[in-house]
Amino acid sequence: MPSGLAPAELIAILTAVTDDQPRVMTLRGGEALPSGPFESSHRSLQSGLRDWIEAQTGHPVGYLEQLYTFADKDRDPRSEEVTSSQRISISYLGLVREQDAPGARRPTWRSWYRYFPWEDHRGDHSPKELPLITGRLAAWAKGDALKIQRVDYLFGLNGKPWNEELVLQRYELMYEAGLVDTPEFGAPMAGDNRRILATGISRLRAKIKYSPVVFELLPESFTLLQLQRTVEALSGLHLHKPNFRRQIDQQELVEETGEMSSGTSGRPARLFRYRPAILEARMLSGVRLPLSRP
Amino acid sequence: MPSGLAPAELIAILTAVTDDQPRVMTLRGGEALPSGPFESSHRSLQSGLRDWIEAQTGHPVGYLEQLYTFADKDRDPRSEEVTSSQRISISYLGLVREQDAPGARRPTWRSWYRYFPWEDHRGDHSPKELPLITGRLAAWAKGDALKIQRVDYLFGLNGKPWNEELVLQRYELMYEAGLVDTPEFGAPMAGDNRRILATGISRLRAKIKYSPVVFELLPESFTLLQLQRTVEALSGLHLHKPNFRRQIDQQELVEETGEMSSGTSGRPARLFRYRPAILEARMLSGVRLPLSRP
């Protein structure tokens, strides 16, 4: 058994939230995710990537989590060619406070929804692309009961609820149906980068429900509305304000700083800070999503 | 920037449940997990590993999920040496029905709880090793409020509930406290294999709560008690029978076969089968854990 020697590559999905938009750091005019070779000199995968990101962007990375490891042929289902050496790619999800380093090298932060416009359900109406997409999917699924069921489930049709976590599954369904190269249905990326981004969004949308990672995206002190807007940006959902606040203080994840917000319109709000002391004790409760507007 | 060329290795945590014990396939007298080099000839990581396992064990793998990718220096915190070439190891969790291939090559299936005896909370009493372990941990944490809080949280002391999912975190705490090499506190494994096993157990214990993976471990048709015993074996918890059954039929994951069980003592039970048709529709409900006995 000859063991394959494969070069390893690290790929980062760096996410920040600004102006109520969840954003991802991109290169080459928004067409590629940042990536680089894995250096033998690094202490570990995790710390190697951390050093590399901070050097490249000037942003400290608050949270870094491994997502998935691909071999080349896994990555782009379109290419049928047989490559002799398979590159191994390890993808990571990183959360940064974009405002931390305003003066540093300006990378291009793009909204997630530029690539997945159908995933933003915050407005009063569902995204304008959705009817077109589901129409095309219905035509594609016609006759196959299993496919119809899958479309209904993934896109919340026929009484089924919209599940915001299924970003990757929806993208893969659209890929099967041949819809992902339609420019009106989201901006393209090089290779399989858009699929990797979908993986990261899925993971993060799941994670905010049972882990306090949101706070890695917020400044030191914040109002409860800021917190809610951030969760809404990530999940792409509109949340019920009173219930959201009820959950937050039931979980005792935050404490008042004593200060009040200023500079905004409307009544000033109390400022809060995250209580990292009980991080582990609250790990498995975390932020849940009390939805509203069906 | 010279890119490091690293050989990649696949490591498998193969799990089955027999005689109400969750088991893992091991080599070398229970000291190692099966592993092998990643072949360039394989179509993908996933399918490569699947072929390899089925060839080695004769067991078809029902479910296969990637766990985590390590670089060598990540893997064994004990070794301080600087290796020039870092091996990349990709670990997978696989579920098999052990009874499927009784005549094949006989690998050694060991109970999880041989390696983590403190994780089995099914009996009337908690595991006999626990008082010793928590005593030693308390001595280790003495004086450090944060450490004490962590011990309490991870081991369910001082009114905190036992959380069965935190297998890896408990193992790592015990590692920090220098308890993992005590033979009374579980059998040893080579290198970091025991830590990788803990990762797999944590993942599986979390997964059975929101995904119907349990059925990959059961025969085609089964009784509700068999299903409950399997979940109990994996979670290491004792469940409340009436509530367990209530949840199962609320979720409509199973249907009656019309047959009855035979050969066992007690009243014969109805046999059920899994309904894979609605797999996706139920993905995010799955089997939850209605505990009993505080």
Place this chain on the structure above:
DNA sequence: CTAAAATGTACTCGATTCGAGTATAAATGG
């Protein structure tokens, strides 16, 4: 044969959670 043990099945009850809605208070901007 009979009783005990093991297994299966159907209920009830109360606490908690959760979605949804209502009401009121405090600031800003024409």
Place this chain on the structure above:
DNA sequence: CCATTTATACTCGAATCGAGTACATTTTAG
């Protein structure tokens, strides 16, 4: 001043969940 925006405190009913009770049916021990 009044419309608008934001903050905060409640209420209500449905669904879920932990816990417990009761009873049925079969095997096995004695």
